[in-house]
Amino acid sequence: MSQRLRKQAVELDKNFRYEISQKIGAKSLLKCIQCGVCSSGCTVTEYVDLQPHRIVASCLLGLKEEVLSSQAIWTCSLCHRCTERCPKNVDYSFILALLRSMAAQEGRIPKEYSSSVITILENGFVIPYSEGMKKNIDKRRARLGLPEISGPNQNEIEFIYEETGLKELIKKTEVGK
Amino acid sequence: MDFAFFLGCTIPLKQPNLEKAFRDVCSILGINLKEMAGASCCPEPVSLQSLNIDTWLTLGARNLAIAEKMGMDVMTICSGCYETLKTVSVLLGEDPGHKAKINDILKKIKYEYRGDINVLHMVELFSQPQWLDKIKQSLVKPLDDFTFAVHYGCHLIRPSKIMRFDHPEKPERIDTILKTLGARTINFATKLECCGYCARLQDEIGEKLVEDKMTELCELEEDVDALIAVCPACVSQYDRKEKLIARRTGKEMNIPVLYLPEIMAVALGVALEDLNLTQRSVKPDKLIEKLTT
Structure with missing residues (x-):
């Protein structure tokens, strides 16, 4: 986003701000006063194409495409300093996670994120825990005198993925690959 | 309990x-x-x-x-x-x-x-007054000669309106636990910086954050015996990246990273050989030597 962006008022998605603010935990978006505290304390501020305060401004303006296609929403390290320091109590890091999920709905998911979601679906844990891997881990635990792990019923995990729509999203994006 | x-x-x-x-x-x-x-x-x-x-x-x-x-x-x-x-x-x-x-x-x-x-x-449990008392009473090997740097990490303390646990910019509960073990803890500029483990998209972010913190700890006037963390992601991030950076830059940093319960276990009398402290990239050889003499 280094070149200047010009858009007519009619090209803005005026509903975008409410699309975000109606979701759980995200009402605070509308309170931003553009002071920039979030960006000044941001851990990844020098690595992003849009700094936190500019992401919020873009959401409020209705620059949906620009926000959801930015690399900034995925670069964040979730250190939560922005949320902590905001004088207007905007939950920026939480809103950022919502923006990621909106981008994901459109099929834009970096593989660094999709792979762990699939591992959890297949193992119940974010680390592969089946067959040979399981055997090695169990052996190592037994050597340390640690109790056996009784993991979750895989069907329950899969059911929750299905009911909340994540299963379908994974299928959709895998097909799209 | x-x-x-x-x-x-x-x-x-x-x-x-x-x-x-x-x-x-x-x-x-x-x-x-x-x-x-x-x-x-x-x-x-x-x-x-x-x-x-x-x-x-x-x-x-x-x-x-x-x-x-x-x-x-x-x-x-x-x-x-x-x-x-x-x-x-x-x-x-x-x-x-x-x-x-x-x-x-x-x-x-x-x-x-x-x-x-x-x-x-x-950390929330161990830093409650009654458990600090219990820890003090149970000390077998007080860590009087040891100086530690504490890494709080992000998710333990922030956002404070949800975590409601310690001061988000001046936390002290881990320091308090270590002091109860007899050790000293230091204040340093990058104490509250993120380890970068969750910045998944760009590896260089984590590397830079680890390098900054470890460089500062090495340049301090007093020797730091270990960096103490309370999250497995932070522990492995510092341990692995520190070794990588040392290899790349030739800077020998050698500050071991321990998980809080490991050093607590030492102070409470658990035998060193039961703790497998050497199973990491940066071996805490000096620390172990100091503990055994």
Whole structure:
């Protein structure tokens, strides 16, 4: 986003701000006063194409495409300093996670994120825990005198993925690959 | 005191020696840990929350429901697990409508999340006055000659309106625990910087953050015996990246990274050979030597 962006008022998605603010935990978006505290304390501020305060401004303006296609929403390290320091109590890091999920709905998911979601679906844990891997881990635990792990019923995990729509999203994006 | 012990994934499956140290400390102090059969990943706050908030909330509530059935508060030993489970309990507590929606899904697999238990991080427990007293009474090897740098990490303390645990910019609960063990802790400029583990998209972010912190610790006038962290992600991030950076730059940093329960276990009399402290990239040889002389 280094070149200047010009858009007519009619090209803005005026509903975008409410699309975000109606979701759980995200009402605070509308309170931003553009002071920039979030960006000044941001851990990844020098690595992003849009700094936190500019992401919020873009959401409020209705620059949906620009926000959801930015690399900034995925670069964040979730250190939560922005949320902590905001004088207007905007939950920026939480809103950022919502923006990621909106981008994901459109099929834009970096593989660094999709792979762990699939591992959890297949193992119940974010680390592969089946067959040979399981055997090695169990052996190592037994050597340390640690109790056996009784993991979750895989069907329950899969059911929750299905009911909340994540299963379908994974299928959709895998097909799209 | 009994707790539903939430293991998570990284510690039990990748770094079980950290779990062992924690269990040893609990058994010395008389804290009973009950296994949570059927618990899954917390689930992991970075990717799952990012891709679908409802999947994240429902899986988290399912884990909490298991502890509720046991009738015990949940004990976590990883800051990621703590963040997820605590955030789920706070968000659903503040939004009964959304809680009902999550419960509609859970009911179909015979779970119910009511929201009547607490989620704790081990630091929260150990730093309570009665447990600090107990730790003091149980000291076998006071760490009087040791100086530590503390890494709080992000998810333990922020956002404070959810974690409600320690001062978000001036936390002191880990320092207090280490001081109770007899050790000194230092203040340093990068103390509250993130380890960068969750900045998944660009590896260089984590590397830069680790390099900055380790460089500062090396340049301090006093010798730091170890960096102490309370989350398996932070521990492995510093340990592995420190070695990588040393190889790349030729800078010998050699500051070992320990998990808080490991150093607590040492002070409470657990034998060094039972703790496997050498199973990491940066070997704490100097520390071990100092502990044995």
